[in-house]
Amino acid sequence: MKRIEFHNREEEITEIMNILSVEPILITFVCGPINSGKTELFDHLAKQLPKDHIVFYINFRGKYISDYSDFIRVLFKVEREKDYKEILKTISETPVEALRFKGIPVTKSMMDAVFKKSYEDVFEFLEGYFTKLSESRIPVLIVDELQVIKDIKIDELWIYKLFNFFIRLTKELRLCHVFAITSDSLFIEKVHGDAMLHGRCRYVLVDDFSKEVTMNFLEKHGFNKEEKEIAWHYCGGKPLSLVELANSESREGKAEETFKIRKGQIEEIVYSLKEKNKKMFAAVLGVLSEFEEKDKTGYKYLREETRFLVEKNILFADPVNKELRAQSMLDLLAIRDAISRQKSSLFLLKIRKGIRSGDVR
Template sequence: MRRIEFHDRNEEINEILGILEHEPSLITFIYGPINSGKTELMNHVAKGLPEDYAVFYINLRGRFIRGYEEFLDVLFEIDEERREGNAREYAKAILKDLKHISGIPIPLNLFEMMLERKERSKDVFKYIESFMDEISQKYVPILIIDELQVIGDVRINELLIYKLFNFFIRLTKETHLAHVFAVSSDSLFIEDVYREAMLQGRCDYLMVDDFNYEGTRTFLAKYGFSKDAEEKVWEYCGGKPIYLVKVINAKIHGKEVKEEVEKMLETRTSQILSIFDDIALKRVDISEDAIIKVFSLFETEAEVRYERLDETKIFLVKRNVLFVDPTTRTIRPQSKQDLLAIREIQKEA
């Protein structure tokens, strides 16, 4: 199997490295359209860091977290071999083995103690702070939470997300112990975060978008695409990395590029049309006219500004048809393919 190599993220990489060069002071939210390469970017950066950085990567993608125990399961990497009295002793014992870890290491005995004290969720944050404080004597700790919105509705006495925000503020702005990156493809979650008063002046935002025109053509050229084929892919797919990889794999397997991108657009159009099936079957409480009215915004424009998000726009964002950028108050289709599908549907309405 031919591996598709990492491509064209120098601007974002340099911005992240610039953040890491300074003392931790802000939470950084990494956001962008779905499948734009946010997770791939963070993994690429983490793997290329010098040895004086310790990365703790927590991936919530696909995890169903309903309460305290599930939260602990995804947060920690349980060490069944060691038994230590506290976080500092444990951190000292494993210092030489740190580099890039999936979760925050914890000895089994301390993890079981946390499970027994469900009402003391603050013990979790106390452990992590003590652990990070000890680790910071030798390394620069980096905490990456991928798909943070998964825990948006989880309650442990109160909404867990607010406890996490407060803790992240403490790790960065107050104690300067660790860099914190929160990754999310849920633009409504980011929109909520952007309006959150407690985070004002305590966080920053880094957009990871699809590739631009030149980046897309350069990427495709590496795999032997002709100029005409590059143009055809850009016309139908734009710079969405996951679509480009699909077309590259199709070409490698001898398929015609034009036929593949046309088929991909047909499939995406059918998926969006299924919304109208749901409306007809009364599975959703949105009217066809309301959907078409929003689609008409993109008849001639690829992106529009919004004054407020109404019920229909929010519905289409949740269905991954539209993407909201709260930092510019703009809304647009999730991809060029979505834009073409929307225009086709709007034209036939």
């Protein structure tokens, strides 16, 4: 697959650069639907930061974390003593870019010491680490897929310990910028309502591309007029899908195939409820039918059936604007298709019943 160059994101980059240009006071939660380009944006941005910045990127995705030592392993990365010195040497010689690390680099002896400690000591250790760094650099901590640890309990919920630490790094000490990225809108919804974080965090939405940005992308990749229409119809501004189309031999075929697959998945999720829980099935269809004509609806709180659809990544809840919408254009089309088929099968059922009872009305 051809590597597609990074596209646009001017507004989001300006917003994040503005955040980085002042003292870190708040934790920044970065949210948006799945595959909207959050990770890609931060990867791109980290490469552009001036060299007085030092970026630590930690990704919880796909990591199995059940205890303290798993958590430590994700957080830190051991650099051999020699490498570490080399890294320090390159710090003074790096050109324009900021230094970037995956995981927080520590030496083997530091890591051994960290393992023996309790979590309070680890946070204290990190506080010292960032304090030292902040004398010469601007530390930026990026934690991706934070929701992975949302339910992990070691004494108490880990996520709260981590939030406390983030508050310490930002609001209290103003040492380090903290960006917490997630696609999990139920998690963000919880964060948003949490008293502990109230007034201590802000939200940045990294959404699918707008129509204008999408059209520029398609133009750049040589889509003709018809292909552009098809791409927008099926994929909307979802970067991942657009990249897949751009890389595909038959763009129309690819779009239709992707739609068919997504439709099948959604039907499977929704219709498997019919057997298990009829009431829930009806309620879920009720929520979906709101999207028959509208792209989004407002909400006050998330009911069980809505939570189900959000959990299954069919709907995306934007807790800041209190809006509910499909995770992508493909999902929206698949929802509409499922609803119209459900309606026509109900209609047929009614007619059949009517015929059976001799009443065709």
